[in-house]
Amino acid sequence: MSIKVDPTKCNGCTLCVKACPVDAIEVKDKLAVIDLDKCTLCSACVSACRFKAISIEVDKQPAEDLQNYKDVWVFGEQRDGKVAPVVFELINVGRQLADDRSSELSVIILGDNLDEAVADLASYPVDKVYVYEAPELEIYDSERYCRVLTDVMRDYKPEIVLAGATTTGRSFMSGVAIRLYTGLTADCTGLEIGEDGLLHQTRPAYGGNIMATILCPYTRPQMATVRHKVFPTSAKRCEGEAEIIRLTPKPALFGSRSKFVDFVETVGEQGNLVDADIIISGGRGLGGPEGSAPIRELADELGAAVGASRAAVDAGWIPYAHQVGQTGKTVCPKIYIACGISGAVQHQVGLKSSDVIIAINRDPNAPVFDIATHGFVGDIFEVLPALTKKIKALRGAPADSCVIQ
Amino acid sequence: MKICCCIKQVPGTTEVKINPETNTLVREGVETQINPFDLYALEEAMRTKEKMAEAGEESTVTVISMGPPQAEDALREAISLGADRAILLSDRAFAGSDTWCTSYVLAKALEKIEPDLVFCGMQAIDGDTGQVGPGIAVHLDMAQTAYVAEVVSIDAKKMVAKRLIEEGYETVELKLPALCTVVKEINEPRTASLRGKMAAKKAEITQWGAAELETPEDKVGLAGSPTQVVKIMTPPCREGGEKFTGETPELVDKLYAELKCLEVV
Numbered sequence: 001m002s003i004k005v006d007p008t009k010c011n012g013c014t015l016c017v018k019a020c021p022v023d024a025i026e027v028k029d030k031l032a033v034i035d036l037d038k039c040t041l042c043s044a045c046v047s048a049c050r051f052k053a054i055s056i057e058v059d060k061q062p063a064e065d066l067q068n069y070k071d072v073w074v075f076g077e078q079r080d081g082k083v084a085p086v087v088f089e090l091i092n093v094g095r096q097l098a099d100d101r102s103s104e105l106s107v108i109i110l111g112d113n114l115d116e117a118v119a120d121l122a123s124y125p126v127d128k129v130y131v132y133e134a135p136e137l138e139i140y141d142s143e144r145y146c147r148v149l150t151d152v153m154r155d156y157k158p159e160i161v162l163a164g165a166t167t168t169g170r171s172f173m174s175g176v177a178i179r180l181y182t183g184l185t186a187d188c189t190g191l192e193i194g195e196d197g198l199l200h201q202t203r204p205a206y207g208g209n210i211m212a213t214i215l216c217p218y219t220r221p222q223m224a225t226v227r228h229k230v231f232p233t234s235a236k237r238c239e240g241e242a243e244i245i246r247l248t249p250k251p252a253l254f255g256s257r258s259k260f261v262d263f264v265e266t267v268g269e270q271g272n273l274v275d276a277d278i279i280i281s282g283g284r285g286l287g288g289p290e291g292s293a294p295i296r297e298l299a300d301e302l303g304a305a306v307g308a309s310r311a312a313v314d315a316g317w318i319p320y321a322h323q324v325g326q327t328g329k330t331v332c333p334k335i336y337i338a339c340g341i342s343g344a345v346q347h348q349v350g351l352k353s354s355d356v357i358i359a360i361n362r363d364p365n366a367p368v369f370d371i372a373t374h375g376f377v378g379d380i381f382e383v384l385p386a387l388t389k390k391i392k393a394l395r396g397a398p399a400d401s402c403v404i405q
Numbered sequence: 406m407k408i409c410c411c412i413k414q415v416p417g418t419t420e421v422k423i424n425p426e427t428n429t430l431v432r433e434g435v436e437t438q439i440n441p442f443d444l445y446a447l448e449e450a451m452r453t454k455e456k457m458a459e460a461g462e463e464s465t466v467t468v469i470s471m472g473p474p475q476a477e478d479a480l481r482e483a484i485s486l487g488a489d490r491a492i493l494l495s496d497r498a499f500a501g502s503d504t505w506c507t508s509y510v511l512a513k514a515l516e517k518i519e520p521d522l523v524f525c526g527m528q529a530i531d532g533d534t535g536q537v538g539p540g541i542a543v544h545l546d547m548a549q550t551a552y553v554a555e556v557v558s559i560d561a562k563k564m565v566a567k568r569l570i571e572e573g574y575e576t577v578e579l580k581l582p583a584l585c586t587v588v589k590e591i592n593e594p595r596t597a598s599l600r601g602k603m604a605a606k607k608a609e610i611t612q613w614g615a616a617e618l619e620t621p622e623d624k625v626g627l628a629g630s631p632t633q634v635v636k637i638m639t640p641p642c643r644e645g646g647e648k649f650t651g652e653t654p655e656l657v658d659k660l661y662a663e664l665k666c667l668e669v670v
């Protein structure tokens with residue numbers, strides 16, 4: 001394993017020096033010199049070099065049995081027999097990948113009493129639905145789910161496995177990849193089959209400041225978790241039928257050192273942030289817990305979820321589950337409305353990929369306006385109630401002139 | 406009780422900016438910080454130690470970090486915050502580790518310590534995968550749970566933890582040894598005390614490399630990593646659009662018209 005600079009190609013331009021996140025490169029006598037004690041082999045310089053002068057050599061050969069792996073699998077995450085919305089987005093992108101590889105698309109679902117979920121999945125354009133039912137799997141258990149899915153993967157050898165980047169997918173898929181000694185790319189926002197036949201996985205890192213493309217060249221399956229709402233939901237199937245395959249449970253795999261105690265649902269109160277098409281967020285500008293009322297009222301009117309900046313959460317005005325940003329959630333709704341939020345970088349990273357950002361803030365210099373598609377300099381306590389009133393009054397009225405486009 | 410906490414040294418976030426000319430990451434200086442989530446993990450480790458002390462059991466909090474030699478700064482900071490002992494896992498051979506190898510190296514170190522409880526952050530703000538904590542637990546074959554928002558109870562044999570998931574809070578009971586990854590809601594980290602700062606200066610940081618951990622060459626670093634980063638790009642910066650000013654009724658009319666165009670009213 002080594003990183004090399006080709007002296008015949010390097011002209012000392014310093015692009016790599018600027019790209020290096022750990023300051024490991026210096027240009028001496030018009031040649032880039034890499035400090036191997038500092039270098040983390042992150043490959044940022046390799047991408048930055050316009051002259052292809054830097055290379056990282058990997059001395060691993062593809063294992064011979066890679067050809068034995070076929071098909072694209074989607075993990076059919078469910079809760080109480082209801083399939084998670086992201087699964088239907090995975091079916092959409094999974095179908096494309098399977099077609100590109102001239103292979104099949106399967107969904108695997110773990111749980112108990114899954115008839116409805118299975119019928120639902122089978123109504124989408126998948127070739128097979130693998131059903132693994134056992135009372136022990138009714139409720140998600142990271143240890144059991146990990147062991148069971150690993151076992152099924154070993155038997156069926158899919159080439160590609162996709163799961164939602166949900167709290168479930170992100171945590172237990174890691175374990176599956178560990179057990180299979182294969183790669184797992186987190187939170188992908190782009191997936192395609194390259195000319196090399198490999199899955200090219202693109203994902204944000206450094207809070208969305210960079211996009212990295214990641215391959216898993218030497219091991220199978222190629223595994224990825226995929227962010228919500230990046231891919232559109234699949235259309236239902238228009239022809240044919242999915243084959244339903246019931247797997248025989250292996251109770252030996254059901255041992256676990258954790259036990260479910262209870263579950264308290266809280267989303268009812270203010271909507272599920274990650275699934276929401278519209279999010280209305282409040283910040284320090286709310287001024288107090290009662291300040292969130294105009295936000296909640298507008299959210300009710302629009303069927304939106306309520307979000308918050310860290311300031312509003314730390315002050316105790318809105319619960320942590322609603323925090324958007326670096327130490328909270330990353331969201332990508334169609335419309336994000338930031339109310340009384342200054343827009344610090346740490347907040348911005350959590351919402352930057354929203355389709356449309358609307359900001360309402362009294363301070364015309366608030367950084368939030370630097371990223372807002374539409375900025376409104378005004379007082380949220382005047383604008384929001386008046387807007388809610390107007391929406392109520394005009395509900396169903398014909399479209400008048402558009403300001404945008 | 407032996408309590409461990411895994412911390413990662415990450416860039417001070419605000420410094421990650423894009424140079425519009427070269428379209429690359431700009432990092433003025435080499436300022437770093439402890440990954441914010443790991444501060445909550447460390448705080449919970451210390452609170453657990455305190456809780457166990459009330460129940461009459463002595464505990465130690467060991468912080469571990471895998472990284473380049475300068476990750477020692479993060480470990481010293483952890484000691485200033487109250488950790489008892491720090492171990493740096495640093496070796497050329499570890500460079501380029503993906504989450505498989507990172508969790509493997511951390512697991513090899515933990516194996517030597519045989520902890521009862523391990524705390525990790527829910528994710529690191531740079532790599533941002535959230536895969537390392539759960540990965541460690543699988544390497545070590547111990548009980549685990551992710552996204553913990555509250556440790557409801559703990560004794561020498563088991564813990565009850567409340568985890569924050571999309572739809573609400575799930576409570577689970579885990580047999581020890583166990584690993585938890587934590588979210589911000591779990592606590593409010595303390596700041597360093599004067600005594601802590603003194604201790605941090607004097608502390609001896611244990612260093613373990615591939616030899617001490619007995620990690621085979623082909624299981625660590627770039628060589629051992631199943632994933633390979635092949636391209637890094639900077640996405641176009643998002644730019645602000647029009648900014649409207651005016652009297653409230655005017656603003657409301659414009660805002661309403663926009664929502665109408667977006668077909669949500």
Ligand SMILES: Cc1cc2nc3c(=O)[nH]c(=O)nc-3n(C[C@H](O)[C@H](O)[C@H](O)COP(=O)(O)OP(=O)(O)OC[C@H]3O[C@@H](n4cnc5c(N)ncnc54)[C@H](O)[C@@H]3O)c2cc1C
Pocket residue numbers: 042183184185186203205210212214411412413414440442443446469470471472502503504505507511524525526527528529530531532533534535536537538632634637
């Ligand atoms: C642009 C880019 C993209 C990447 N994408 C992927 C990917 O998709 N899949 C993949 O497998 N690898 C990926 N990697 C590699 C990954 O960043 C490293 O493996 C990294 O060391 C750990 O992953 P993380 O930062 O995501 O940590 P996380 O899994 O997010 O960290 C969770 C917790 O684990 C603990 N922890 C993490 N790292 C350390 C450490 N070094 N020392 C001590 N404790 C630690 C901390 O408690 C932390 O809070 C990527 C790297 C880069 C540069």
